Amino acid sequence: MSYTKAAEYINSKINLTPEIAVVLGTGMAELADGLDNKTIIPYGDIPGFPPIGKNHHRCRMIIGKLDGTPVAFMQGRLHYYEGYTMEETAFIIRMLKAMDIETVILTNASGAVNPDYAPGDIVIIRDHIKLCAESPLRGENPEELGERFFDMTNAYDKSLIGLCEKCADELGISLPKSVYAYMAGPQFETPAEINMLKILGADLVGMSTVPEVIAAAHCGVRILALSGVSNMAAGIEGGGFNREAIDSAEPVIREKLMKLLKVIINKL
Numbered sequence: 217m218s219y220t221k222a223a224e225y226i227n228s229k230i231n232l233t234p235e236i237a238v239v240l241g242t243g244m245a246e247l248a249d250g251l252d253n254k255t256i257i258p259y260g261d262i263p264g265f266p267p268i269g270k271n272h273h274r275c276r277m278i279i280g281k282l283d284g285t286p287v288a289f290m291q292g293r294l295h296y297y298e299g300y301t302m303e304e305t306a307f308i309i310r311m312l313k314a315m316d317i318e319t320v321i322l323t324n325a326s327g328a329v330n331p332d333y334a335p336g337d338i339v340i341i342r343d344h345i346k347l348c349a350e351s352p353l354r355g356e357n358p359e360e361l362g363e364r365f366f367d368m369t370n371a372y373d374k375s376l377i378g379l380c381e382k383c384a385d386e387l388g389i390s391l392p393k394s395v396y397a398y399m400a401g402p403q404f405e406t407p408a409e410i411n412m413l414k415i416l417g418a419d420l421v422g423m424s425t426v427p428e429v430i431a432a433a434h435c436g437v438r439i440l441a442l443s444g445v446s447n448m449a450a451g452i453e454g455g456g457f458n459r460e461a462i463d464s465a466e467p468v469i470r471e472k473l474m475k476l477l478k479v480i481i482n483k484l
C-alpha cells in the first residue's frame with residue numbers, strides 16, 4: 217500500500233504542517249468543529265485509501281489549527297468489524313507517519329468493565345488485551361516501516377500519559393488509567409465474556425484502537441489513547457447495549473475531551 221502517495225496528496229492540499237493528529241472515535245466527530253482555518257479532505261479522495269463505501273460523507277481528514285497549533289483530525293476510522301482487514305485498519309496510522317506525524321491521540325468510545333467507572337467518564341488507556349488472533353502485522357513484514365518483531369511495552373507512550381495526567385489535574389478532571397480489552401464485534405459482548413475480561417484485568421472493552429496501536433508501535437508513532445465510557449459493559453449493573461444511554465453519554469464525553477485535547481495539544 218502506498219502511504220507515501222497518500223501523504224504527498226495531502227501535503228499538496230494543505231499549507232500547514234501538522235505534527236500531531238487526533239483520531240476521533242464514535243460520537244466524537246463534532247470535535248473537529250473546534251478547528252480554525254480548516255482544510256477538509258474526504259478519505260475517498262486520498263490515493264490508496266481503503267474503500268469507504270457509503271460512509272463517504274462522514275469520513276474525512278480535517279486539518280486546521282486548534283488554539284493556534286496545527287493539527288490533523290481524522291473524522292471516521294476503519295474498523296475490522298466493518299469488513300476491513302487488520303492491515304487496512306492500520307492505513308491511517310501509516311499514512312500519518314508518512315506525513316511525518318509522530319504523535320497521535322486516539323480516542324474511542326468504550327464499555328466499562330470496571331464497575332467504578334460511569335458513562336461519561338474519560339479514561340486513559342495504559343495497556344490492552346487482545347484475544348483475537350489477527351494482527352495488522354501478520355504476513356510479510358513491511359521492512360520500510362519497522363522490524364519483524366517489535367516491543368509493545370511502551371505502545372501507550374508513558375511520557376504522553378504523564379503529560380495527560382498533568383493536564384487533567386490542571387482542569388480538575390479525574391482520569392483513571394485503564395486496561396482496554398479489544399473485541400472484534402460488531403456484536404456487544406455477553407455477560408460471561410465481560411466477566412472473563414474482568415478476571416483478566418480489563419477495565420474497558422471496545423472494538424477499535426488496538427490494531428492502530430499495534431501498527432503505531434511497529435512504525436514508531438507515539439500514541440496517547442483516551443476512551444470515553446459510553447455504557448457499562450454487559451452484565452454490569454445497568455450495562456449492555458442501550459442506544460438512549462449511549463446517546464446521552466456522548467455529549468458529556470465530547471465536552472470533557474475537547475477541554476482536555478486543547479490543553480494537551482498546546483503542551484505537546
Ligand code: HPA
Binds near residue numbers: 328
Ligand atoms: N462493548 C464493545 N464495544 C463498545 C462498547 C461495549 O460495551 N461500548 C462502546 N463500544
